[in-house]
Amino acid sequence: MKNINFGIDLGTTNSGFAKYENGKVVIYKNPVGFRDTVPSVVSFRKGRIQIGEKAREHLVSNSESVFASFKRKMGSDESYFIKDTENNITPIELSSMVLKELINFAQGENPKSTVITIPASFDTIQTNATKKAGYLAGFEEVVLLQEPIAACLAYSNAQNLEILNPEKWLVYDFGGGTFDVAVVYIDERELKVIDHKGNNFLGGVDLDNLFVEKVICPKIEESAGVENLWQKMIAGDNADYKKLYFELLFKAEEAKKELSLKDHTSIEVDSDNLDIVVDIDILRAEFEASIAPKFEESFQLTENLLKENNLHFTDIEKIILVGGTTYIPYIRQELASRSGISVDTSIDPTTAVIVGAAFYAGSKQSELVEKSEAVVDHSAQKEMGVQLVFEPNSKDTEELIAVIISDPFEGFYRITREDGGFDTGLMKAGQKFTEFVPLLTKATNQFTVSLYDTQQNLVYSNNAVRITNGLYNVQGQPLPNDICLELDEERGKTYMERIFKKNEILPLKKTVYKLSSKNILKNSDEKLIINVVEGNSGSMVGSNQTIGYIEISGENFPHDLLKGMDIELNFKISESRDLSVSVYIGSLDLEINEVFNPHQRTVIxxxxxxxxxxxxxxxxxxxxxxxxxxxxxxxxxxxxxxxxxxxxxxxxxxxxxxxxxxxxxxxxxxxxxxxxxxxxxxxxxxxxxxxxxxxxxxxxxxxxxxxxxxxxxxxxxxxxxxxxxxxxxxxxxxxxxxxxxxxxxxxAIYYNQSESIVNTYYFYMTKDEGEYKDVAKFRQLCSLGEKALEKTSYVELRAIYTQMYHLLKVKPARRDDFNTFDGNLGLK
Incomplete structure (x- = not known):
């Protein structure tokens, strides 16, 4: 099997494609302008679909058929109406078009597998929407990678770092549509994300909107005598105002870039239909004042992340900037002055994620089997239990490969490196043997381990031994949120029990055993509900997101499900966050299996x-x-x-x-x-x-x-x-x-004690006679009770007050009555 090698940054404003090869990453250039990225914009005009820079140019003149920033709607039920074709299109379909355009950059290559990056704060629904876009684009295998991890891989592998002591980095990722901040641990061998926070609707697009609303619109209103310009534009019910909205957004983005280099700029607005012709001047200070609230949101998330992990800025070695928004001088200056930490600008924030995705892809083995791959003749290959032990990442110039064979073995082994630079030749082999192999520096070294019998016939071969030298890698990705199961709680509400904990390394699996909390009769419409949610296990169910929901109706039961019966639940979640749930009810011999990959939710x-x-x-x-x-x-x-x-x-x-x-x-x-x-x-x-x-x-x-x-x-x-x-x-x-x-x-202990029995008897005996259904019977019980007290016969006394209880017209609630409940979900 080969490694995936191809990595994609599917961005809100720009996207890019790169390949890992021989220890290096090559970014495929956009043929238009020979740039590293392509705008994530799609236009439909006169039966022609354009993607990238050409589409972006039509955003002002043909805004009704040009679509951008659709990554922010991934996982939603949003769709866009294409005036040119009179059809609707989804964010997933638009994203797949951008991905197809990126594939075209790799002329002559036909990648079937890829790594696609996602914001760390993407929930499961947004994650699945991204995968679906990848499959629609023609990929047969899509592996997802969180953007902060990609950025760290780019930084650590592009620099000649010598980490003598463990360090913590802060990855501040302010992109076009999303914001993520992560704390990363790194030492001489390992790189891992400790924790992260983010906002999927905080990015450069929001800064542009604020800039238009708070600075540009008031200046136009003052100069042109227009009222409520912002409200008229965003209403979207007037074509001229809608066109002006996209024109101002376009101009705001360009002005934002200019103000990163200069103290002032100007914008010309010319709309004959709206009788608006103005030329306005804008100072950098005005722009900075308009975007300050959004920076505050990002910084508050950063502070909360550190606080929740018992860290301070003094514990952080450096801040790594990712995302085009971090080019803004105000953000860099505020971040440095408030944190007191060195802000590292040595890598390009706009391509860091692309490069990191390719580095990860270069270490990730594809699950696809290529037809061209040489396969040993199984008729000649014995069924052998062979275990290969080696470090997948090494800073050394050579690494040890250990081979352990489950059964006694006599024969030969041979280890070769893919590039032909190393070959052990035939060496005698026993049940266990080891070999030090030399490594090419700053590269992924692929070795083939072969075993031969005493007649030198090939009996085993494995070419999946890959050891990366000098490059940092990540063994698994952290789960962004708790995965929980909703259960009935004895006070009539429900709560969440954590199945998988945030920041545990994917993939994960777990089996839990629960009890039915109510009777469900066969052929009834009562339901057993399995609700799996994503969020915070200690919080309210309603503040989290459902990612798996199973209803099992009594109509499907072969027998009655009685309260207290055992229910076995098995959970699995893949590295790309596919959730598998199986439910087994032994008493009914009923098993249900579901795989959840929801890719759409609604915001009403x-x-x-x-x-x-x-x-x-x-x-x-x-x-x-x-x-x-x-x-x-x-x-x-x-x-x-x-x-x-x-x-x-x-x-x-x-x-x-x-x-x-x-x-x-x-x-x-x-x-x-x-x-x-x-x-x-x-x-x-x-x-x-x-x-x-x-x-x-x-x-x-x-x-x-x-x-x-x-x-x-x-x-x-x-x-x-x-x-x-x-x-x-x-x-x-x-x-x-x-x-x-x-x-x-x-x-149980207390009510077995004599004092408790006596106290309970007096509780019923001292009640008013009128509270009992049969007064004569009550008096008889009281007489028997006094005799039982004289004899200190507590067993009799308990039987007597139990009969008194049943004689009551209105029975008081006992503790057992409160503990016996019927749940809404049917699971506790």
Whole structure:
């Protein structure tokens, strides 16, 4: 098998294509202008499809049939209407066209496999949409790589670095459409992402929109006497204003580039149809003031990332810049002055991800089998258990290959390097042997290990031994978010139990065992629901994204599913984030298997408004519950989040008529971030309450544990065995569940004690006679109870108060009544 070798940066504003070959990366040049990248723009004009620079040139004159920034809509249900063809087209289809254009750059080559980069903060739906675009473009194999990892690979492999001591880098990736920030660990041998944060709707496009709205539009309004120009343009219901919007965006992008080099620039606007002819001057300071809020958003994400990982800027060795937006001097200066860290500008931020993708592709083995690959005749090759042990990455000039054969073996081995520069010749081999092989520097060395019997007949061959010298590589990618299972909780709500933890290295698999939380009769319309979500395991279910949903109806059951029956669930998630879920119910002999790769979600403005309002109301309730004099700092934080949500609510109301910009997606992203922030604050408080309750319950055991039976003491040890892990989980639901287990055990011990039996008897005996259905029977029980007390017969006394309970007209709820619940999902 060969390595993939081809890498693509599918960017919001520009995309690029490169190949790894003989230890080096070659970027395929765009034939138009011989540049390293191509604009991610597609136009449809007079039956002709154009991609790249030519398409971008038509953005102003033919905006209705020219499409850009569609990467930001990947994973959404958005589609674009093509006036020229009167058809709709999706972001996935547009992205596939850009990918096909990139393939054309590699003239004479026909790559079947590729690595495509994605923002680290892309969720599973956006990830799957990107893969689908790759397959639509004609690739048979698509492997995804997170952009911060690609940038680090480019930086570490392009520089002659000598890392004597481990370092931490900060990758600040401000691209055309997305923002990502990541903390990366690197030493002399290893490079890995520790953690990341991002916003999929924060990029250069948003800076351009702010620039137009806050600077350019007011100047035009003042000069031309126009009112509400921005609102008229983004409404999209007037062709002339819509055309002006795209013209101003185009001019804003050009002015942004000029202001990165000069202190001032000018823009000419000429629209005869709208009677607007102006020439406006713009200062760099005005531009910087307009984009400052977006930089603040990026810097706050950066600070939060460090805080969540108990790091400070002083722990960071350097900041690596990625993305075209980082060319803006204001961003570089603010980043350097606020962090106090060296900002490294030694690599090109616009091509770093392309180069890194190719480096990764050069180390990634393709799963496709080429027809031209030589295959050993299986009739002559014995079934052999052969284990090859070697380091895939090495800084040394030679590396050890160890071969272990499961069965006794006598014969010969031969190891050759693909370029012909090394050949051991035939060497005697036993069941185990080793060989030091020389490595070409700064290159991936491919070796073939062959085994021969005593007659020198080939019995085994493996050409998949690849050792990269002097280059950093990444063994697996981190999972961007927790993957969780929604479960019924005993207070009538649901919670999330983590299956896979954020930053665990993909691929992953796990088996969990759960119980049915309700009876589901066969042939009924009751359902067992398996809901797999992506997000934060300790947060509310609603603030996260569903990525796998299975409904199993009673109509499909061969028998009744009774409460408390075992349910086995197996989860697998691939490196490219395909999710496989299998459900097995042994009592029904029922198995269901599903593979989820959702690639579309919907953002509805009215639903968005409703969710923001609900969050504001929840915060109001929390504020009303708190005593101001006791926790003013906590209240201040709550009010700050609430104020941001109120602003967001007003913007969402105004967004109802916005048919041009990405505003609703930005608001959706900000809503998610703010609700998560609120959720974090409330969760911390609720976790403390659950911890207090747990510790109080456990304290009671000092009185009752000595009265427990040996089996009950064993149960107590079992419950408290892993309590440290649960109590430190910061998950109120897990702590509550642990507390409920302790309470149930404590009840079992307490209600077996004589004092408890006596107290319960007096509770029922002292009730008013009118509360009982049969007064004569009640009096008889009271008489029997007194005799049982005289004899200290507690078994009789328990039987007597049980009969009293059943005589009551209205029965009081017992603890068992609260613990016995029917879940909505059917899974606990």
């Amino acid at each position: 403005v009215e639903k968005l408004i409703s969710e923001i309002k609900d969050a504001i109301d929840d915060i109001n309730s929390e504020i009303d519950f708190e005593a101001p004099e006791e926790n003013y700092e906590y209240l201040a934080k709550l009010k700050r989040v609430q104020e941001h949500l109120i602003v967001l609510y007003d913007e969402a109301i105004a967004c109802r008529n916005d048919n041009s910009t990405d505003k609703k997606y930005q608001l959706e992203e900000m809503k998610r971030i703010l609700i998560q922030e609120y959720d974090d604050m409330v969760r911390h408080k609720h976790v403390l309450q659950e911890l207090i309750e747990y510790n109080d319950t456990k304290a009671y055991f000092t009185e009752y544990l000595e009265k427990a039976s040996p089996k009950q003491r064993e149960e107590f040890d079992k419950i408290t065995k892993n309590e440290k892990e649960v109590l430190q989980s910061n998950n109120k639901y897990l702590i509550r569940k642990k507390n409920q287990e302790l309470e149930s055990l404590l009840d």
